[in-house]
Amino acid sequence: MSRPPSLSLRRRILWATMLLLCTKSAVACAQWNLARLTPGESRVQLNMGVDPAVIPSIGYSRVTSLFGLTAQAGIEGGVVAGKADLRDYRARLSGQVQLVQYRALRLAVSAAAITRGTSNDVFRAVNFGADVGAIGGLYRRRWFVAAEMGFDKAIVTHLTHTRTYRDQYYAEAKDGWYIDNGGTWRFGATGGVTMGRTELMLRAGVPRTQGGDALPIPGYLSLGVGVRF
Amino acid sequence: MLQRWMIGLGLMTLGACEPMTMSDPGNLVPRTVTEDPSLPAITINNTRLHAETRGTPGKPVLIMLHGGPGADYRSLLRLADRFDGYSLADHYYILFWDQRGAGLSQRHDQGVLTIDQYDADLLAIVDRYAPGQQVTLVGHSWGGMYGTSFIDRHPQRVKEAVFIETGPVRGSTFERIKDDMYDTNVLREWLNDMVWSTQFFSADDHVRMDYQLTLGAFQSQPRNNTRRGTGAEPSWRNGAKVARYLMEDGQDTKGRFNFDFTSNLRAFPGRVLLIAGARSEVLGPPLQREQLPLYSQGRLEIVPGAGHDVQWTHTSEVLQLMRGFLTSAAVRGAQ
Numbered sequence: 001m002s003r004p005p006s007l008s009l010r011r012r013i014l015w016a017t018m019l020l021l022c023t024k025s026a027v028a029c030a031q032w033n034l035a036r037l038t039p040g041e042s043r044v045q046l047n048m049g050v051d052p053a054v055i056p057s058i059g060y061s062r063v064t065s066l067f068g069l070t071a072q073a074g075i076e077g078g079v080v081a082g083k084a085d086l087r088d089y090r091a092r093l094s095g096q097v098q099l100v101q102y103r104a105l106r107l108a109v110s111a112a113a114i115t116r117g118t119s120n121d122v123f124r125a126v127n128f129g130a131d132v133g134a135i136g137g138l139y140r141r142r143w144f145v146a147a148e149m150g151f152d153k154a155i156v157t158h159l160t161h162t163r164t165y166r167d168q169y170y171a172e173a174k175d176g177w178y179i180d181n182g183g184t185w186r187f188g189a190t191g192g193v194t195m196g197r198t199e200l201m202l203r204a205g206v207p208r209t210q211g212g213d214a215l216p217i218p219g220y221l222s223l224g225v226g227v228r229f
Numbered sequence: 230m231l232q233r234w235m236i237g238l239g240l241m242t243l244g245a246c247e248p249m250t251m252s253d254p255g256n257l258v259p260r261t262v263t264e265d266p267s268l269p270a271i272t273i274n275n276t277r278l279h280a281e282t283r284g285t286p287g288k289p290v291l292i293m294l295h296g297g298p299g300a301d302y303r304s305l306l307r308l309a310d311r312f313d314g315y316s317l318a319d320h321y322y323i324l325f326w327d328q329r330g331a332g333l334s335q336r337h338d339q340g341v342l343t344i345d346q347y348d349a350d351l352l353a354i355v356d357r358y359a360p361g362q363q364v365t366l367v368g369h370s371w372g373g374m375y376g377t378s379f380i381d382r383h384p385q386r387v388k389e390a391v392f393i394e395t396g397p398v399r400g401s402t403f404e405r406i407k408d409d410m411y412d413t414n415v416l417r418e419w420l421n422d423m424v425w426s427t428q429f430f431s432a433d434d435h436v437r438m439d440y441q442l443t444l445g446a447f448q449s450q451p452r453n454n455t456r457r458g459t460g461a462e463p464s465w466r467n468g469a470k471v472a473r474y475l476m477e478d479g480q481d482t483k484g485r486f487n488f489d490f491t492s493n494l495r496a497f498p499g500r501v502l503l504i505a506g507a508r509s510e511v512l513g514p515p516l517q518r519e520q521l522p523l524y525s526q527g528r529l530e531i532v533p534g535a536g537h538d539v540q541w542t543h544t545s546e547v548l549q550l551m552r553g554f555l556t557s558a559a560v561r562g563a564q
Contacts, residue, residue, distance in 0.1 A: 053425040054415055080421050088425055118429065120422035121447040122440075127429045156248065157429045159257075168463050169443060174256045177248040182431030211433035216441075217424045 031148075031190050031201050032061075032226055034098055034106045035139040037072065039065045041228050047078075049222025052184075052207060052215055054081035055090065072096045080118070087119035092131070100136075107136035114152070122165045127157040129183070135190065145191040148205065153183040182210040186220065199226045251430055257440045258466045263335045270334075271326070273353040276341070279333035280326035283309040284318035289388075290359040291321035292351075294328075294372030299442070299472035301332025304462045304541045305369060312545040315552055321365065324358055328375075331468035336435040342474040344378065344488065351379050355386050363388035365555065369540050370394050370512065373503075377523075378490040384497040391551050393504045394512050394537050398494075398520060400479060400486030407486070409511045412451050419448035438469035452510040453537035462538040491523050500526040502554040504547060506535030513537065528554070 032043065041063045048056045057078025064071050073095050080088035094112035101107075112131040118124070130153050137146025161173040188205015201224040207215050249256055254264040262270040262277045269281040279301070295302045302325040309318050309325070317323060327334040329350050330342050355364050365388055368376035373395025380387050397403040413420065423444040432438040446467065447457070455462060479488035501524040505517040514531050521527045530550045535543040 050415065052427050053421040055425075080425050081416055085418075088421070090428070116428050118422065118425050120426070120444055121419075122443050125426075125429045129428075152428070154429055154431065159429075164447075164458070164461075165443070167459075168461055169465065170257075170259050172255070173258075174249060178251050178256075178430070179248040180250050180252070181429065182433050182437070184427060184431055207427075209427070209431035209433050211431065213431075213433065215424065215427050216420075216445075 031135070031192075031203055031224065032199055033139060033141075033144045033192055033194055034070075034108055035104070035141050035144065036194055036199070036228070037063045037070050037098070039063050039070065043226045043228050045076075045224055045226035047222050047224040049203070049220065049224075050217060051220040051222050052217050053088075055079070056081065057090070059092075061094075066097060070098045085119060087117055087124065090114065090116040094131070104138050104140055105136070106139045107134065109134045110150070120162075122162060122169075124160045124162070125157055127154050127181075129154045129156075133186075137190075141194065143191070143193045145189070147189050148203070149185070149187050151183055151185050151210075153210075154181040155179070157181050184209060184215070185212075188220065197228045199228070200224070201226065251440075252434050252436045254436075256436075258436055258443075259333060261333050261335055261466075265333075268333060271357075273357065274329075274346075274350055276329050276337065276350070277335040278326050278329065278350075280324060283323040283325070284321050286322050288320060288322045289365060290355075290362070291317065291323045291365040291367060292354065292358070293323065293325045294351075294366060294368035294375050295332070296370030296372050297331055297468070297472060298328070298371045298375075298475040299331045299468035299470075300371070301327045301465045301467075303332075303465050304538065305367075307544040308367065308540060308548065308551075310544070312548050315548060317548070317551070320555075322358070324354065326354065327465075328468075328471070330471040332465055334468070336468070336470070338470065339474045342471050343478045344475065347375065347475065348379060348382055351375070352383060352386070355383075366390040366392075367551075368392050368395065370396055370537065374398055374490060377494065380497050380499075380501075381490050381492060381494045384493065384499075387497070387499055389499045389501065389555065391502045391504065391554065393540050393547065394506060394509055395503060395517065395520065396512060397486075397516065398490040398523065400488040402516075402519070403479075403486040403488075406511055406516065409452065411449055417448070419445060432469070435468075435470065439467050442467045442469040442472060450511075450537070453512065454506070454508040454510065455536045455538040456542050460542070462541040494523055495525050497525060500528065500554070502550065503527060503529045504539065504550055505529065505531045506537055506539035506543070507531050507533045508535060509537040509539070 043061050045059045055078045059076030061072045061074030075093055077091040092112045092114050096108050096110040098108045110133045114129040117126050133150025135146050135148040157178045160175045185208040186205050190203040192199050192201035204221045254260045262268045262279045270277050271280045293305050309323050330337045366376040373392030377398045430437050432441045479486050481487045503517045505513040517529050521529050532539050532543050532546050540547050
């Protein structure tokens with residue numbers, strides 16, 4: 001079996017930079033310790049994980065008060081690994097509201113608007129989607145564990161097929177905007193610890209297609225670090 | 230890129246373009262025979278198969294078995310063309326067909342995508358085109374595995390066979406070499422492209438599943454050393470459910486391959502020609518040399534400079550080998 005080729009210097013630098021700067025989340029502000037949310041505070045977070053591709057990302061969120069409820073608004077962006085092709089990207093604008101608190105138990109819901117792109121051997125695509133989710137669990141000042149579920153809807157996608165696909169497979173493939181593209185469910189757990197202004201977070205779970213089938217990679221896993229200021 | 234988003238959103242808002250639906254036939258992948266009546270097709274065992282023949286009825290029957298599982302016969306068609314004045318179609322009545330659930334044949338769900346059903350399909354085809362007679366089988370990759378399985382179960386129905394770059398015919402062999410066959414490094418571009426595509430559409434029907442599987446067809450097996458770009462091996466459409474469920478049918482409950490297509494193989498008295506591409510690192514000469522003794526009358530030929538797609542890139546050389554091997558009276562007469 002041949003070994004994978006070693007990373008070029010440029011890729012090593014890019015990877016190192018990304019690992020320092022980035023991580024990834026399902027919804028940028030939904031995964032952190034709800035017990036540490038203080039209106040007026042901000043957070044920068046870095047994530048790295050497999051969700052569903054290997055994608056490092058960076059995000060920013062700010063805590064505020066909304067009709068008496070604690071809320072966060074956030075923005076996040078990431079680029080898929082592999083060749084670290086900038087055409088394989090995702091950006092989110094998200095919000096989260098903590099709806100319920102009973103002692104250390106908390107429940108929050110979240111929503112996000114998403115755009116993402118990709119370029120591969122078959123097509124180039126731009127997608128606009130939406131993500132809704134809920135997370136609930138036991139939140140202490142220094143740690144938390146929670147269960148999460150959510151649905152990421154790929155609302156509309158623009159496809160442009162490659163010359164390779166037309167030559168080798170289907171010359172009459174139609175370029176244009178597509179709707180009714182399905183989406184992805186996620187069911188998982190998350191937990192984290194807080195050390196001063198820094199939080200470490202781990203998420204893992206199972207994704208399913210809108211119809212309930214497994215994805216090519218059967219699970220998602222991400223590790224994040226956030227710093228409040 | 231930003232400009233394209235703005236234009237796209239603007240057009241949609243204005244209703245100037247009508248969005249399409251991925252699942253509609255013909256948008257992303259070619260129509261199957263159940264969606265396009267103009268395609269050549271046959272019906273056997275309650276399924277409609279994309280199929281066509283070359284040559285003259287009445288001549289010895291030669292049945293082509295494409296790879297995959299789940300691919301199609303497009304890349305085998307050259308084997309019926311004329312090279313150096315020779316054509317198989319001069320001597321055989323050749324059947325090309327897309328297997329159940331594969332290529333442009335009718336789609337099915339899991340229940341009828343099994344190795345036993347595939348065996349019944351091939352037996353029905355043999356009975357239809359060569360009732361009471363023996364046939365010659367020519368298979369590529371999975372097609373060689375499929376043909377070997379058929380010989381193992383029905384040795385009396387096969388006269389001889391040519392298997393090109395046959396995959397592993399025993400589950401234990403598959404288990405041993407599967408990590409060499411597929412490049413599953415989590416950072417590989419093809420793997421990330423494939424899983425990232427799930428963010429743009431979910432593979433919840435045959436069209437989307439087949440389309441998504443194509444992303445894995447280009448780079449997932451780099452050690453096959455197939456031709457890329459101009460002149461690469463063509464295909465019409467992958468059958469994703471076949472690729473998944475037929476493989477699963479050859480596995481135990483823990484997902485380990487446990488099939489065995491060789492339990493009765495040594496009893497087959499006919500000759501089998503194995504052809505390998507010299508540059509095919511895993512499924513090529515090493516595997517074919519290992520599997521050669523499984524056939525009682527086996528012979529191995531290696532095509533220099535060729536990869537796993539040897540039947541497409543080196544058709545003339547492959548046909549020369551086949552011409553020298555096939556023993557039908559018609560071929561002997563031609564020689």
